Amino acid sequence: MPVDLKATLIDPADPTYKPLLDNLQGNIIKAHGRMHTASLFLRFTGTPAVVKKWISDFARQYVTSTSAQIEQAKKYRNGKDGGIFGNFFLTALGYQNSQLGIMPRDRQASFNAGMKNVRIQDRLGDPPVEQWESGFQQDIHALAFLADDNEARLKAACDTVTASLNGVATVLTKEHGVRWLNDKEEDIEPFGYRDGVSQPVFLKGSTESPGETRWDPSASLELVLVEDPNVPGRDCYGSFLVFRKLEQDVRKFNEQVSRLAQALGTTADLAGAYVVGRFKDGTPVTLSDKPGTIEPRQHIDFDYEQDTEGARCPFHAHIRKTNPRGDTGRLAQPGIPLEQERRHRIARRGQPYGNPNGGAAGLLFLCFQSDISLQFEFIQSSWANGIHFVKMNGGLDGVIGQGTQVPDGPLWCKTYGSLDETIGFDFSDVIKLKGGDYFFAPSVAFLQGLGTTGSAR
Template identity: 35%
Template sequence: MKPVNPKLFATDRILKNLQGNTIKGHGRDHTTHIFIHFDADCLSAAKDWIRSFSEDTITSAKKQLEEREAFNKDNTKVGDLFASLFLSAAGYEALGFTDVHTKFSDQGFKAGLKARRTETNDPEPQEWEKGYRAEIHAMILLADDDLTRMGIFTKGLLDIVDKFSRINVVEYGNAIRNSEKEGIEHFGYVDGTSQPLFLQDEIEAYEQLHGVKLSPPSDNLKFDPSADTDLILIPDPYVAPNPEKPALGSYFVFRKLEQNVRAFKEAEKKIGKQLFPNLGDESKRELAGAYLVGRFEDGSPVLLDDEDSIPNSAHFNNFDYASDPSGGRCPHFAHVRKANPRRDAFDKSRTMARRGIPFGHRDVDTELDPIPAQTPINGVGLLFMSYQASIENQFEFIQRDWANNAAFPADSTGIDPIIGQSAVTATPAERSSDRSYQFPQTYVTPSPTIPAQFDQFVTMKGGEYFFAPSITFLKSLV
C-alpha cells in the first residue's frame, strides 16, 4: 500500500477499520489525554463502554481523511471532535487477555516504559510525575479546534469513565504557532518536519515544492520522505486475518517531556557570544540555536545557509549530509542530524510518525522574542507521541543508539543536546550537570572548534507504551 490513495476501494476498506491520526496527523490545535486504570470489579462495564465508544465516537482514518478533503475544499469547515483509544500490555491483561505476551512480539510494548529504562535512560519512576507512577491501562485521546466543545465532551466522558476505572492523570495539549501559522515547540522552533509521507497527494506536493521526482528518482533528489504503511502499521494480533476487511493497528509511544526554556535560551546566548563575536546579539543567538537544533527557528536547515528564511523554510526537506561529512556546516550533535541521519534505507526504516503537541502556559509569546528572564524553567514542554511498527526497532533504537549515544554519528559527538539523556545509572545531579560539546568554528580563527557547556534542557516526566488497536477489535470486545 504505497502510496495511500484514499479514493481507491481497496484502500477504503482498510481505512474504515484503522484509527485516525496514524497515516496522517489529526490536525487539531487542542488535545486532551486521559490515562486510566481499569477497576478489576467493573471489567464488564469497561468493555461495554469501549464497544460503544468505538462505535459512536472513535474517529477512523477514513473519516479523518474525508474531513481533511472537505477542509481543503473549504477551509471554513471544522471537523468533528477527534477521538482514539490505546491499550497498554497491562491494559490488555486487565481486560482478560492472558495471552498478550504471545500475541504481541515487541518486547518494549510487552514490558512497558518503566521496565525499559535501561533502553531509554529515563529517570527512575519515583522521579516521574505522580500520575504516571501507577500502572496505566489505557489512554483516551481527544482533539478539537473547538476548545469549548472538547471541554464539554471531556467533562461528560470523565464522569462515565470514573464508574469503571481510576483516572491516573489528564494532560492537555495546545498548539503554538508562529507568524507563518506553522506549529512550533516551546524553544521556538518549527516542529514536525521530516515526517514520513504516506498519502499520494502529500508525496505529489513534496515533489512540486522541491522540484524533484521520487519514482524514478530525479538527479536533484536528496531525500525521499515517502513511506510504506508497513513503517507504522501491523496486523491487529487479536483479529483473524481477512483480506476483505483488513484490521491494522500501530504501536504508540507517549512521553511527557518538560522543557527548561530559560536554560536553553541562556545557552544560545552564551554559545553565540563564544562562537560569533563579530555578529549582532540576535544573529549570534539564532545561529547558535541553529547549531544545537540543526535548523533555524523557521525551519531553515543550517546545513544550507548561516541565515534563516530560505523559501518554504518550514517545509523544506530535500537535503542530506553527504556534502558535510565533517559536521562543519551542521554539527554531528545537532538534534535533527542525530535523530534523522538521512543516510540510507536503514535510517529511513527507523523513522516514526511523530504526533507531538506542546503543553503548558507561557506568559510571553515566542513571537515577541522574550529575553531569557521572561521564559519558563518548568511547567511547559512537549507531549511526545509516535506511531511505529516496532517500539524496539524504531523509538527505542533512535533514543538509545542515536540520541543517547555520544559516539554517533561520529566519535566524540556527544549526546543529543535536546532529547539526549545521560546513562541510566546517573544521579539527578549528574543528569543536570554541564556537558561539553565541540562546535564547528566558522567565524573565529585559528581554533577550529570551541567547547561550550550547558545543562540538559528536556526532562522526561512520565509516559507509557501502548498499542492502537483496530476499530474491528474494539467493536467486538467481549
C-alpha cells in the same frame, strides 16, 4: 487479498485500501491537525464485561477511523467544522487486566514490558519512575485521546467521558495539549522552532511531499502498521504508540544558547540553529548560516552529503542525530543501506502543553511505529544518547540526549563551514521526562466489537 504493507504513497480513493482505512484508527498515517487535545490516562476498576462495554461505547461515539478523518479533513478544507476527533489505546497491562486479550509476547517485548521496566529505563537513560509525576507512576491501562479545534466542545466531551467512567476506570491524570503557532501560522514547539517538519509520508497527494531530489519522505505502511492480533484476517491493523511528557526548560535553553553564541563569537540565531539543526523558521543549518535564505521545500528536501565533516551542521545537532539522512552508511558504518537507516523512522504526532507566555511548558510527545525497540528506542538510545554516533566522541543530542556527556562537551565550529577552530561546550539537560508509557492502537473493529456477546479476545 491482504493489503501489501510495503506499499508507499497509497491512494485513499483506491477501493483496495477501504477496509484498512475503515478499520484503522486516525492520526497514525495522517496527523489529526486539531488545535486542542485532551489525553485521559486510565486504570480500569470495573469488571471485564463493564470495561468492554464502555470501550465499545467510547469507540462508537468518539474513535475516528482513518477514512472518517480524511472526510473530516475535506470538510475543514471547504470551510466547514471538522468535528471532534478521538483515539483509544491500550497498554499491555490494560489488555491483561481487563481480560481483553494479550498481545503475543514474541511480537513486542518492549510493549509487554512497558516504559517503567528497569531494563528499558536503562536503555533510554530515563530518570527513575519515583521522579515522574504521580499519575504516571501508577499502572496505566489505557489512554482515551480527544482533539478538537473548538476548545469548549472538547472540554464538554472530556467532562462527559469522565462522568461515564464511574465504576469503570479511574482517571490517573489528564494532559491538555495545544498547538503553538508562529506569525506565519506554522507549528512551533516551546523552544520556538518549527515543529512537525520532515515527517514520513504515507498518502498520495500529501502536502508534506515536496517533489524531492535529495530526500524522499515517502514511507511504506509497514513503518507504522502491524496486524491487530485479536481480529486476524480482516484487514484490521494497528500501531504501537509511545507517549512521553517532556518538560522543556525554555529559560535554561535560551541561556545556554546565549552562552554558546558568546563563546563562538556569533549570533544567538546561528548558535541555536547549531543545537537544533534548523533555524526557528525551519531553515536547515547545513544549507545556510542565515534563516529565510532557501526555498521552503528545502526545509525537507536535503541531506548531509555536502557536510560530511559536520562543519555546518554539527553531528550532535538534534535533527541530525534523530534523522541522519544517510550519515549511517556514509560515516558511521560504511556500506549500510539507506533503507536500513530509514527503517528507524517514526511518525511523530506530539503537541505542546503549557502557556507560550510563560510557566511550565513542554511537549506531549507521541509517535507511532510498528516496532518500538527498532524505532523509538533505537533513536533515543543509539542515536540521541549515543556519544559516538555519528562520530567518535561526537556527544549527546543537545536537546533530548540523556546520559553521560563527552568530557568538556562536544565540539562546535567558531566559523560556519570551517573546522579550523573549535571549542568544547556542554549543551544538555534542557528537557526532563515527567512520565509516559507504551500503548497499542487496536483496530476500530476490535474496539467496537468488545461490546458484543462472544467478541474476540
